Amino acid sequence: MMSRLLTLGAALALLSACNSPLLNHVEADERIRTPNTEKPSECPLAFPKQGLCASWTWENTPNDQDFSQARVVFWKASQGSIDAPELDPALTVSAKLWMPSMGHGSSPVSVQAHTDETGNIVPGTFDVSKVFFSMPGDWEVWLQLKQDGKVLEQAKLDVSI
Template sequence: MFGKSLKVFGILLLCISFTGCAKARYAAPEPETRVVGGASRAEAFRFTPSGDQAWLSWEQKPTDEEYGSFILKIGRANFADGSPLPLDTAVGVEVVLWMPAMGHGSNPVALEKIDIGTYRVSEVFFTMPGDWEIRVRRTTEAYGVEETALAIRI
């Protein structure tokens, strides 16, 4: 009798330990990691709760010796083909380069508004190789502060 209940207890404990290692369903999805130096097409990432998107398209990718720059468009996706439709809903926009594993950022970037919902982000420099995030924070009247991030590997 004691052996059978111990066996059941062991199986139950094993099942609980497996479910404890699973990713929580409520956790935000991990951002997809991309490698700088890949395709220069626009990469899209989504704001929540508005559902608007940000698109990043490199003008010049950063190197060990030179700063990089990219065009950032904020808006919604075109219903027909998914291309960016920039919107001017943001009261303020901020871009931060962040290295989550080390808990620090890089040098501040320069942000210049060049059109409706379109910004040039320059002076982009990553201080070391590794996994980074390009964090985009915007403030809107409708949703307040929203933040999204594109994970990249340098």
């Protein structure tokens, strides 16, 4: 509880420090808007160099009050659709939050291999947690494939908070 209050305080301090039209969102009552539901795509997040596609499914409505969670699934692009079998990208999967209008991010974001009830890793499936949008506005979520700490390829998801 205390830490949430502190986080909120920090977010409010940020808001009052920056002279941004985003402040209008705070005054509006509908602060929490539903995320962008872009048209369904065969390859919602494309990684053409790796020949992969990924989906990103929120497990809650992303907002600026609490951590959000999502499920990410990878599949082979040549198999054409989300119904293709999951495929392990065999690279480190990470996620980065970015607010382009103000040039800052937000951390931490945690990405873990998804495990089934028996504790076995489900190939190509990841749980994203600790997604914290520190203020309302337009955000980018970058899903990244890394090797030795270097980003090989990344794909963007737009989110309005």
